[in-house]
Amino acid sequence: MTPETPDPRVQAWSPVCQAVALLLGPYAEVVLHDAVRDEVLAIWNPMTARAPGDPSLLGELDRLGPSAPDVYGPYPKLLPDGRRLSSVSAVLRDADGTPSAVLCVNLDRGPLEQASALLAAFAAPTAPRPAPLFERDWTERMNDVIGGYVRAHGRPPERLTREDRIAVLRRLDRAGVLAVRRAVPAVATALKVSRSTVYTLLADLKADPGDDLDPTEPEPGPHADPRSDLDPPEPGPTPRPAAQPRTTR
Template identity: 35%
Template structure:
């Protein structure tokens, strides 16, 4: 399932606007949409390229289709530069709806892009221009890698590693540990079986919680059982 982004939604809105009317020439599209391109690129930032291609006529030169471009450093292109491989598909069928949103693209140096393309038609139904938005994902990927590098990596034998709990007093520490043991069962207390509750007591016994003052009373309340039942579960856990 593809997740939509703000740039996808912007491209979709532009596509809806383009679909409601036709244009005589690619130059007309340029006059109307060049200010939109600049506004979009400025708002989205330097990692977002916005480019308008001229696809008008029967002898389109795919090596020289770019009429206007913002943030061309994303793909290393400029005005007068080339189309992409999608241009070939478009020219095979100029009357089909080729609009696409949030698809994956790759630059010549291997960077991953998230792209959207919309196409403008003339009165005859032929495509005469395209507006493409290309988001360079590498800054986001680098940021993700930095964050992941800062996150703790569980050591080998993590189950045996000590886990520290902090609280304003011992009762709050105990309550945290009880909550953690309950969460590890994977279901709400209301849906726990007898064996589930014994498993909670077993975890708390191993972690020393049952040695704390008033622990059994607190555990009994959290498990919705009586104090006597909690002690019985503890005896089974110990055995």
């Protein structure tokens, strides 16, 4: 093979190799090996000093039968500088099924591992939540109850059933959230329903208080301060004065 007469396998597979290198570069090395002479045919985004014509050291490819798998990996590799790679190799056969070339893609895992570690550091809490700062924040308790229910049941708020919403309202009531003024609009927004729906569900809840205690449910936090802006109690019927005993004069 000379520059004037390039190897037909390079001509055939070069667009594929270049496309993979452009998509994954500069973090992927693409190598096309000669399965007959066991040497490098071409290389894109080289990660080492090897070049076309260098030994490939592929092994005994002639032992691969026509029914053997043609794609191997991803499998791990390590570079001298300590970088870890994920590699895939594909055996390319000629018209009669004989291995003709091997296409290898070596992906540098370093940037992915660094990004994963960075995201994990941001996602993990580094200190417990300071209770004195949030003991009167009823919105935090509301979010804990609703968010905890959503995560435990694997359904977003808009997909909760009527029974789910009643169960959530029961837990909010135990946590003291429903006793706080302006709680209903906030709960309706969090559950993605209308205020009238929440009031209807609260009426159903009062009619049938039930009990949905969940052994995995955390204990509700402290209730809101009784001096906070609570809704005034609904006026009930005026009690009739007790009858006075009649006396004989």
